[in-house]
Amino acid sequence: MGEVRLSEHERRVLAEMEERLDRDEPLARRLRTTRPRSRPLPSSPSPAAGARRRLPALGMASLAVVALVLLVLAVTTGSPALVWAFAAVWILTLLAVLGVFVRRARRRAGRGRG
DSSP: OOOOOOOHHHHHHHHHHHHHHHHOHHHHHHHHHOOOOSSOOOSSOOHHHHHHHHHHHHHHHHHHHHHHHHHHHHHHHOOHHHHHHHHHHHHHHHHHHHHHHHHHHHHHHHHHHO
């Protein structure tokens, strides 16, 4: 391929653009603080990626169903073992919900900065 040369007018416009970009402090700060990605983005999302994204939601839903079943059984039978099992599953459900919300908030915060 041959070398392409810029005209005098194009060089002047390019120099003006570079000068304006050099004076843009917010842009310079953003470029200094931008972290490079550790791995390249995939060209097309794989089916496994979709399943990985849905896995926490499915886990939360299944824990919630198990907790509800244990609650109903504990109330109807009055068994202390079922009450404790419900309490344990309920705590795990709340921790899973908290983890999903924290991950989502971090993702949104990261998207807002970039």
